[in-house]
Structures are given as C-alpha cells and as structure tokens.
Amino acid sequence: MTNREKCLEVFEKELSLIKDLEIKEYILDCFDKFCPDYFWVAPASITGLFHPWFSQGEGGITRHTKMVVYWALELTKVFALSERYNDILIASSILHDLRKNGDSLEEKKEQGMSITKSHGYVLAQKLKENLSKDFSHSCWKDYIIRCVEGHMGVWSAPSEAAPAIIKNKTCSTYDNNISELLSFVVHLADYCASRKLEYILKEALNIEINMEKK
Numbered sequence: 001m002t003n004r005e006k007c008l009e010v011f012e013k014e015l016s017l018i019k020d021l022e023i024k025e026y027i028l029d030c031f032d033k034f035c036p037d038y039f040w041v042a043p044a045s046i047t048g049l050f051h052p053w054f055s056q057g058e059g060g061i062t063r064h065t066k067m068v069v070y071w072a073l074e075l076t077k078v079f080a081l082s083e084r085y086n087d088i089l090i091a092s093s094i095l096h097d098l099r100k101n102g103d104s105l106e107e108k109k110e111q112g113m114s115i116t117k118s119h120g121y122v123l124a125q126k127l128k129e130n131l132s133k134d135f136s137h138s139c140w141k142d143y144i145i146r147c148v149e150g151h152m153g154v155w156s157a158p159s160e161a162a163p164a165i166i167k168n169k170t171c172s173t174y175d176n177n178i179s180e181l182l183s184f185v186v187h188l189a190d191y192c193a194s195r196k197l198e199y200i201l202k203e204a205l206n207i208e209i210n211m212e213k214k
Contacts, residue, residue, distance in 0.1 A: 098123055
C-alpha cells in the first residue's frame with residue numbers, strides 16, 4: 001500500500017471534513033513525496049516523556065495527529081475563525097508531524113531534541129522547494145506551510161519559526177497576519193493534544209485511569 005493509500009485509509013474521517021478537493025489532493029501529494037516509513041508505526045514520543053498514553057506505542061503519531069485535527073477545529077471557536085479556514089487547519093494538522101523524527105528513527109536517536117525542535121521548519125522548507133507546480137500559485141498553500149513551520153511554538157528551531165503572537169508581534173484576525181494566527185492555532189492544538197492527560201487527571205482531580213492497551 002502506498003503512502004497516499006495509507007493516508008486515505010488512516011485519515012478517512014479527517015479528510016472527509018475537507019471541502020476543497022485541491023487541498024485534499026495537496027495533502028496526498030505531500031504524503032507521496034515526503035512521508036517516511038516510520039510515520040505509520042512510531043509513537044508520538046520516542047522517549048515516552050511527552051504525549052498521553054493513547055499516543056504511545058505503534059501508530060502513536062497517527063493518533064496524535066487525529067487529536068491535533070480535533071483541537072484545531074475546537075480552537076476555531078475560541079478565535080471566532082471563519083469556517084473557510086477549516087480546510088487549512090485540517091491540512092496543517094495532518095501534515096505537521098509528517099517528518100517528526102527526521103529521515104529515520106535512527107537519525108532521531110542520534111540527534112535527539114535538535115530534530116524535535118526543528119522538524120516543523122525542516123518540513124516547511126521541503127514543502128516550499130519540492131511540491132508539484134500544480135499547487136505553486138495557491139494562496140492556501142502558503143498558510144499551510146506557515147502552520148507546519150510554526151507548530152512547535154516557543155520550542156521552535158530556529159526561534160524565528162514560532163508564530164508571531166509568541167514573538168510578541170501584532171497579529172489580528174482582520175489583517176494580513178491571518179497566517180500567523182492560523183499558525184498559532186495549530187501550535188495550540190498540538191500542545192493540547194500532547195498533554196499527558198493521565199497525569200493531569202491524577203494531579204488535578206486525584207483520578208487514576210488504566211493506561212494499559214485494551
């Protein structure tokens with residue numbers, strides 16, 4: 001099965017929410033060109049220090065990705081974002097961790113946090129340089145790339161990749177910095193999806209949950 005076919009299968013629900021067929025094709029094109037084999041099997045956190053239990057184990061990155069899509073759409077309510085941006089947020093969320101561990105898990109083990117901090121920026125550069133000409137003049141493409149680039153927020157490397165809001169720059173829904181706001185939303189969605197809920201429940205409410213696989 002090709003990466004395109006796997007994407008259609010694993011993210012069937014998320015892709016079905018996208019109205020613009022060109023954006024959907026863009027996602028599939030990205031998976032064709034840039035998806036490493038480990039994406040489908042690796043946990044969201046190689047060390048296990050970050051991300052909740054359901055994002056650990058085989059396929060953890062894909063489950064984390066689904067949660068980021070969920071949170072991104074939830075956060076559109078907080079920022080009163082128009083539904084016309086939903087497709088961009090879904091696409092950005094699906095793509096954001098596509099190369100989280102670099103070219104391979106071996107590279108991740110060798111370079112550690114340096115890859116974690118820079119993977120959004122590195123993928124964004126690949127998207128800028130190597131995508132099909134069919135998408136070269138699509139304005140939404142630039143929004144998606146910016147969201148991927150800045151999704152690590154304050155942990156971004158280089159630091160300039162972080163959304164403008166984090167860098168204490170003006171960012172309004174109503175000006176030409178909408179790409180920065182969308183980038184911030186994807187960062188917050190990624191952050192929410194990566195919290196270890198089992199520990200939060202125990203610390204805040206003294207509730208323990210069974211983290212073993214069913």
